[in-house]
Amino acid sequence: MRQQAAITAKVFIQRDYSSGTMCQFQTKFPSELENRIDKQQFEETVRALNNMYAEAEKLGSQSYIEGCLACLTAYTVFLCMETHYEKVLKKIAKYIQEQNDKIYAPRGLLLTDPIERGLRVVEITIFEDRSLTR
Amino acid sequence: PPPAAAAPLPPPPHGSEPAHCPGHKSRSPRRKWQVFPGRNRFYCDGRIMMARQTGVFYLTLVLILLTCGLFFTFDCPFLASNLTPAIPAVGGVLFIFVMGMLFRASFSDPGILPRATPDEAADLERQIDSAGCSRPPPRTREVLINGQTVKLKYCFTCKIFRPPRASHCSLCDNCVERFDHHCPWVGNCVGRRNYRFFYLFILSLSLLTVFIFAFVITHVILRSNQTGFLSALKDSPVVVCFFSVWSIVGLSGFHTYLISSNQTTNEDIKGSWSTKRGKDNYNPYSYGNILTNCCAALCGPLPPSLIDRRGLIHSGMPQTVSQSNGTSNSSYASTQLHSNMCDQDQCIQSTKFVLQAATTPLLHSDPVVLAPLPGKTTTLGGPCAYLAPAQPSLPSCGGDVLTLRDAAVDSRCHHHLHLHHHHHHHHFVSPEETPCATPQGALPCPTHLHLHHQPHPAIPSPAALYDPASQDALHEDSVRGLVKLSSV
Numbered sequence: 001m002r003q004q005a006a007i008t009a010k011v012f013i014q015r016d017y018s019s020g021t022m023c024q025f026q027t028k029f030p031s032e033l034e035n036r037i038d039k040q041q042f043e044e045t046v047r048a049l050n051n052m053y054a055e056a057e058k059l060g061s062q063s064y065i066e067g068c069l070a071c072l073t074a075y076t077v078f079l080c081m082e083t084h085y086e087k088v089l090k091k092i093a094k095y096i097q098e099q100n101d102k103i104y105a106p107r108g109l110l111l112t113d114p115i116e117r118g119l120r121v122v123e124i125t126i127f128e129d130r131s132l133t134r
Numbered sequence: 135p136p137p138a139a140a141a142p143l144p145p146p147p148h149g150s151e152p153a154h155c156p157g158h159k160s161r162s163p164r165r166k167w168q169v170f171p172g173r174n175r176f177y178c179d180g181r182i183m184m185a186r187q188t189g190v191f192y193l194t195l196v197l198i199l200l201t202c203g204l205f206f207t208f209d210c211p212f213l214a215s216n217l218t219p220a221i222p223a224v225g226g227v228l229f230i231f232v233m234g235m236l237f238r239a240s241f242s243d244p245g246i247l248p249r250a251t252p253d254e255a256a257d258l259e260r261q262i263d264s265a266g267c268s269r270p271p272p273r274t275r276e277v278l279i280n281g282q283t284v285k286l287k288y289c290f291t292c293k294i295f296r297p298p299r300a301s302h303c304s305l306c307d308n309c310v311e312r313f314d315h316h317c318p319w320v321g322n323c324v325g326r327r328n329y330r331f332f333y334l335f336i337l338s339l340s341l342l343t344v345f346i347f348a349f350v351i352t353h354v355i356l357r358s359n360q361t362g363f364l365s366a367l368k369d370s371p372v373v374v375c376f377f378s379v380w381s382i383v384g385l386s387g388f389h390t391y392l393i394s395s396n397q398t399t400n401e402d403i404k405g406s407w408s409t410k411r412g413k414d415n416y417n418p419y420s421y422g423n424i425l426t427n428c429c430a431a432l433c434g435p436l437p438p439s440l441i442d443r444r445g446l447i448h449s450g451m452p453q454t455v456s457q458s459n460g461t462s463n464s465s466y467a468s469t470q471l472h473s474n475m476c477d478q479d480q481c482i483q484s485t486k487f488v489l490q491a492a493t494t495p496l497l498h499s500d501p502v503v504l505a506p507l508p509g510k511t512t513t514l515g516g517p518c519a520y521l522a523p524a525q526p527s528l529p530s531c532g533g534d535v536l537t538l539r540d541a542a543v544d545s546r547c548h549h550h551l552h553l554h555h556h557h558h559h560h561h562f563v564s565p566e567e568t569p570c571a572t573p574q575g576a577l578p579c580p581t582h583l584h585l586h587h588q589p590h591p592a593i594p595s596p597a598a599l600y601d602p603a604s605q606d607a608l609h610e611d612s613v614r615g616l617v618k619l620s621s622v
Contacts, residue, residue: 010253010257012253012254012257012258014295015297017277017279017284017286017297017298018277018278018279019279019280020279020280020298020418020419021297021298021299021311021312021419056435057434057435057437058435059426059429059430059434059435063433063434063435064429064433066433066435067429067432067433067434067435067436068433070436071334071432071433074230074231074234074235075234075238075331083435083436083438084435085435085436085437085438086438089438115440117248117251117254118247118248118440118441119440120247120248120250120254120294121254123253123254
């Protein structure tokens with residue numbers, strides 16, 4: 001059903017490097033989405049994503065323990081278990097799926113998981129607004 | 135969807151062909167590593183990836199195996215029986231650790247940033263062009279990180295704005311996150327994802343070499359008590375790579391310093407955060423204390439690979455920019471040339487002026503099609519990569535150009551097309567006109583630059599780019615060639 005809708009535009013939310021090399025995205029509301037979704041909703045989505053990425057890269061006791069354990073086992077431990085980062089990425093994928101289903105798809109928008117774009121951008125595809133033609 | 139994405143994929147580009155892979159032309163679903171645009175080699179169906187030139191890596195392997203082999207064969211029996219069997223045991227554990235870290239550093243993805251999809255690239259171009267007016271649009275962005283202004287540069291090959299601390303490796307033709315350096319000994323770039331493995335490798339290797347060295351000396355001394363010093367030396371093989379002990383220990387010390395101050399080799403060599411640049415210059419990425427810096431570098435979370443090399447290619451997927459431009463061979467060379475051309479705009483202008491004056495009569499009669507050429511001479515688009523097989527990790531311009539000259543002389547040619555301008559007219563090139571390294575310094579008089587004459591103009595997109603009928607295009611081509619040679 002989605003394939004039949006024409007793509008009018010793609011918006012790219014770029015990375016925000018003001019806090020260093022950590023993966024964060026800009027929360028600035030792009031003008032192309034102005035009549036599609038409200039600013040609050042969009043910012044909330046991006047902030048949630050930013051928080052999850054920050055959690056993935058956090059330097060805490062858990063990551064240190066994981067790092068030391070991995071070093072001691074010559075990194076073979078990752079053959080059986082996932083890294084913390086990968087676990088969070090799975091959580092992010094689920095969150096994006098859920099956001100798409102509940103909020104973005106009904107408005108004719110589609111969020112692409114940034115990991116598919118090398119964590120460079122959050123790609124938002126804008127489909128033509130079918131609701132206007134009905 | 136744009137036509138480029140729906141078009142059937144071209145055969146794997148020349149620069150990144152999978153090494154001796156028998157099945158890649160079959161109709162089975164292809165994996166992303168087979169169409170990877172960088173200059174990496176992939177083995178074991180994409181599980182292992184290395185740089186293109188792996189000769190020095192095999193040398194590293196041989197040296198380590200040889201030294202350890204000699205130690206275990208000749209010294210350990212004596213030491214185990216006379217002192218304690220713990221010595222070969224500890225040596226064995228160290229050896230296994232060293233090899234494990236070496237393989238991990240060599241075979242993993244250093245943190246390569248995948249190239250932008252065509253849509254992204256177009257969007258960025260639009261943003262950049264709308265900002266500039268008549269002069270060339272700015273290709274840098276400034277960001278304030280922790281109080282320091284950091285410049286983000288635009289990468290012409292990957293069509294992205296590089297994140298801070300990322301750098302484009304010319305040998306592998308990839309942008310790498312937190313780029314440290316390209317290590318030929320390890321046969322790979324050292325970046326965010328494999329820096330800890332590289333550091334642990336050199337650290338454990340220095341421990342191993344010191345260990346071996348110490349116990350070989352002990353062996354000689356103990357034996358000389360029994361049989362005399364000279365005959366003991368004769369029985370025990372002289373330690374191989376004695377000098378490498380000091381260089382590896384020195385390298386470990388250097389990297390320990392880098393880790394404790396959270397800098398990369400790249401930043402340290404450029405002096406990006408040194409106080410010599412300015413009183414207020416400091417490293418914005420440092421966590422403040424040495425312990426946190428070390429823990430962050432060695433025990434921090436390991437990010438996953440962004441390139442997904444073993445993923446399957448779906449038909450509707452957006453391809454990276456280098457593939458959507460027609461044959462990947464030509465687009466690879468053209469993006470290479472574009473990146474260097476824009477970086478050395480001034481050099482081109484001045485050299486172009488000289489060439490126009492000197493070569494117009496010559497080139498009128500002899501239309502040159504400087505299309506990207508198969509075989510070794512594609513290196514005109516990338517001399518550094520192809521012709522620096524065993525160059526040190528930070529190749530200088532001089533080194534690259536010298537090897538280009540050697541290779542140019544050695545290459546087989548069916549037809550020779552000599553560009554005489556740099557031979558006859560190099561005296562036109564005055565120092566103030568070519569701010570970059572002058573061609574006559576790099577290519578002395580008797581050497582001609584040999585270029586294959588393309589027998590048929592079969593490559594569509596470069597022929598469109600390099601229209602042979604246009605004088606400007608001819609000049610640009612020869613200028614590009616010269617600029618590549620004299621590129622700093």
